[in-house]
Amino acid sequence: MPIRLTPLSDPDRGPSGHRLAWLASDDTGIPVGSAFLRVFTRAGQDHLAELELHVHPAERRSGTGSRLLEAAVAAAGEERRRCVIAQAEAGSPGEGFLRARGFRRVLGLTYARLALAEADLGALSEIVAQPHAGYRLAWWDGTVPEELAQTFTASRRAMDDMPMDDTDYGTVIWDVERVRAAAEAVAKRGDLLHTVVAVDESDGSIAGFTELVVPGDGKGDAQHYGTGVLPEHRGHGLARWMKAESIRQARERHPELGGLLADTADSNTYMRGINDALGYRPTHRTVEYQVDL
Numbered sequence: 001m002p003i004r005l006t007p008l009s010d011p012d013r014g015p016s017g018h019r020l021a022w023l024a025s026d027d028t029g030i031p032v033g034s035a036f037l038r039v040f041t042r043a044g045q046d047h048l049a050e051l052e053l054h055v056h057p058a059e060r061r062s063g064t065g066s067r068l069l070e071a072a073v074a075a076a077g078e079e080r081r082r083c084v085i086a087q088a089e090a091g092s093p094g095e096g097f098l099r100a101r102g103f104r105r106v107l108g109l110t111y112a113r114l115a116l117a118e119a120d121l122g123a124l125s126e127i128v129a130q131p132h133a134g135y136r137l138a139w140w141d142g143t144v145p146e147e148l149a150q151t152f153t154a155s156r157r158a159m160d161d162m163p164m165d166d167t168d169y170g171t172v173i174w175d176v177e178r179v180r181a182a183a184e185a186v187a188k189r190g191d192l193l194h195t196v197v198a199v200d201e202s203d204g205s206i207a208g209f210t211e212l213v214v215p216g217d218g219k220g221d222a223q224h225y226g227t228g229v230l231p232e233h234r235g236h237g238l239a240r241w242m243k244a245e246s247i248r249q250a251r252e253r254h255p256e257l258g259g260l261l262a263d264t265a266d267s268n269t270y271m272r273g274i275n276d277a278l279g280y281r282p283t284h285r286t287v288e289y290q291v292d293l
Contacts, residue, residue: 002027003064005071015181017041022071024055024064032059035068039079042178045170047082065097076293083168083292090285103289106166108266112280113221113259116251119279124251127244132198132236135207137245139196143183148206149176152197155206158228163267167288190216196246198229198238207233210242218254224262227271240274247278 008021024033033055088094208229
């Protein structure tokens, strides 16, 4: 069956990158697959592109995926990217597809969910109430308050050594403008960004943070974004402390919320241990693959 690829334009070009897209259709014009290539453009990640590829199950093994992949990888080369990464469900046909086309496995991710109805508010309150000498908790909704903008931005380097195994992911470089833009993007789509931080009482700086994005209607599942503690403040249990407070507030403030979702690198045993202890249960695994150009 002849397949036609149609390049699509994406007008949403932000300071962090842009997307290229292709639609695959059969000889009658019916869509059978698509590919999206996110091209990162900020310093620290301007070597990288991320691929998302889908083919209708009934149209697989007909060459559609290969043609979409070839178009995307070629475009990444034209954009002078050093590598392309893509995810597949662990054990799925997508894994074999990527391996057969020169991609290598670089990272495993475990996805987990905490059912809020099962969260033990008493236990969470006990964790939050435990003193952490020299630190206090603070929180806000949406964009970081002006007086904390600089120190919150500085705390983002807590994610620089996040386990990424063999992924050539680079380093996300943050400034106040980027921090605000990220919060504005969440608000623009109608969701709520809730941030809990641990503050070093000796100087008022932020030692660590955890972020949760809640659907605008307060229903369904919320998604954890980053959780990190600066290296010089590790070893005090701050990540567990902050996350327990984030869960506690989500349960109290959003009674119709179903659960909280988290994804963690398999090699990040510390954070996975925190999630397990707080009641998160694995739901599925994905594998990240990379091809070097």
